[in-house]
Amino acid sequence: MLGTIWFILWGVLWAVYFVLDGYDLGMGTLAPFLAKNERDKRIMLNAAGPFWDGNEVWLLTAGGVTFAAFPGTYAVMFSGLYSALMLLLFSLILRGVSFEFRSKVESDSWRKLWDIGHFLGSFLPALLLGVAFANIFKGVPIDAHGVNQGGLFDLLNIYGLAGGLLFVIVFAQHGAIWLAVKTEGELHERALDTAKMLWLPLLVMAVMFLVMSAVYTKLYANFIASPALFAILAVAVLGLLAIRLFLGQKAPGKAFAASAATIVGVTLFGVTGLYPSLLPSSLNPDWSMTISNSASSPLTLEIMLGVALTFVPIVIAYQTWVHVKFSHKITDADLAEDEAY
């Protein structure tokens, strides 16, 4: 029971991480294509300004919770996906310092350097997270000793790549919508148009991914066993349709909520399908990392649950406050501030 609660929390933490970091990773991916001049670039950076750091901590917490609640899975997953994870970490380092360093030196080539860094540091995490999660859904060739028999390039199978592409498009769409929320004038229009343009590729990719999931994974087994769970998938599908509806109404705030619902729905679809595995073995189901063979002791799970149920709502409360407090449109006055990126 405790293990199942933690499994759900584990899935929720990843979903929240994707919703939050998704939009700033998406904006970073779109920046080279959407920003026409220095002012556009700076608006895009400052639209993520007060948030990206706090957003990224959800990744750390999702990782930390894997460590604390499912140390066995943490050990096998993180060592098994060694190279992909290292790439993810270096990309995120690149993104973080690009934010901080870009405006610190008055030089075009300096800025250009960090623009490239910011793009790579946003695009690569989106891609890598998608590839990694698709492979987790599909199963990784871990042996009886928890050693991954595959290498980095084994992750780049057709389903893994589809997952990567899906994440890149979802995040780009999510980022374009956030940018529309945070801007006015010409850039706002361009952001809305981009979001609309990305919608069809997203729909195609999402449908393809769901179909491919039936072929390459066992994710649907739990849904077929308990059809009520299809409600989770319905959230994703309805969210996806609502994005288009709200974009048509030029209501980016609502579209953002719909996009968030889509991301949560897709993530929880995968996580629900995995249950009770956290990392299935593609070689032998007995070698999968599951709740029962990788969870912490009941005492640790209880203490951690107390901490999580106390502090995660507090975190959500103050992060919501920050998003509301800084929900204004970025203007030249914001860019003129000494501290602005």
Added chain:
Amino acid sequence: MDVLMLSRLQFAFATIVHFIFVPLTLGLSVLVAIMETKYVKTGDETYKRMAKFWGKLFLINFALGIVTGITLEFQFGTNWSRYSAYVGDVFGSLLAVEATVAFFLESTFIGVWVFGWEKLSPKMHATAIWLVAIASNVSAFWILQANAWMQHPVGYTLRGGRAELTDFFAVIGQDLGWSSFIHTVSGAYVLAGLFVMGVCCWHLLRGADSNFFKKSFSLASVFAMVAVLVVVVLGHLHGSEVAKYQPAKLAAMEAHWTTAKHVPQYLFAIPDPEGERNSLAILPIPGALSLLAYHDANAEVKGLKDFPAADRPPVSLTFYMFRLMVVLGFLFLALLAYAWFKRGAIEDNPKLMRLLIWAIPLPYVAVQAGWAVTEVGRQPWIVYGVMRTADAVSPIAVSQAATSLVAFFLVYLLLAGLDIFLLAKFARKGPDQAPATAGR
């Protein structure tokens, strides 16, 4: 090289670079919070400019502390997966609590502070930096409790092939963890204090904005003076806890080979690990080691030769790093006491000012030396007496570990270089000029 050695090098390197950024963050956040509080209380614009100027230096450093910290957490899984699976029940939960309780708070409110100068009331804005400062220090608490558990595991039992938690409050309440926390954090305050004092002296020697830098100097010197006293007292207490819990580490710190009573401390010694002796040991203070370690000049101190060779830490590195840390600690005590005494008329003491500029890198050396003692002195154990470092490493390929080590080396060297470049650039540039209209 094998995966074990590569992973050790990688973790050591990643930690060393991480801890270039962290201590300045820990100390400077508190200093900036004090400055901004003074601004809110007095309405004196100088304090606002101080908070902004030192805050900018703080921010450059903060971002690097964050990104290098994330990689450390993930390395437990990537490179030390057997360790993670074996002790995750205890150790992992401490890291997860750190993220939930502290890391969220500091990372969220740093954004509020940076972007909120015009959007929040002065009081709310000052609250934001206090939240960052408190959260950074609370974060250090959890990390150091986790480290203390590796030094002296408590509150657990070995069950089902792993360490399981039995008493959470024993884990976070142990004296070694608390003394390590206070010693580390106060050391960080000394580092930040000396950093601010050094930068102030650089500007004062050039006759720039003397009111601004004199005020900053005075504040930092009081802050660092208090901190250095705590460092020394807690350093001593921490040392006697090490003697109690990690006798092999203590013996290595002192290059003490043969178990004896009434053990002297040699002011100068050269250890010879091959010969299991010191090739030189002069100027003994009779009974000093017994006294310092056990508060009894006649106490018995176990020597390295009474530990199996396989259970001894590397002696020379532990010994020299300990000496280096202690010497620097007392140097800071003297320097800070003198500077504190002269703080009212610092601009009349050019020699002291020059000395303080050159002192900026020294606390960095001291904190790294301290960590080298703690971590190298724990070897060959990853969890003292419970798990050996050699048994903890991940089943990964040499090529993976080697590639990431090279990448770490290049990327982190670049980051450290950029950090120093930007800190120097903005420290030299000085604060923005005071606005024409005074007051709020």
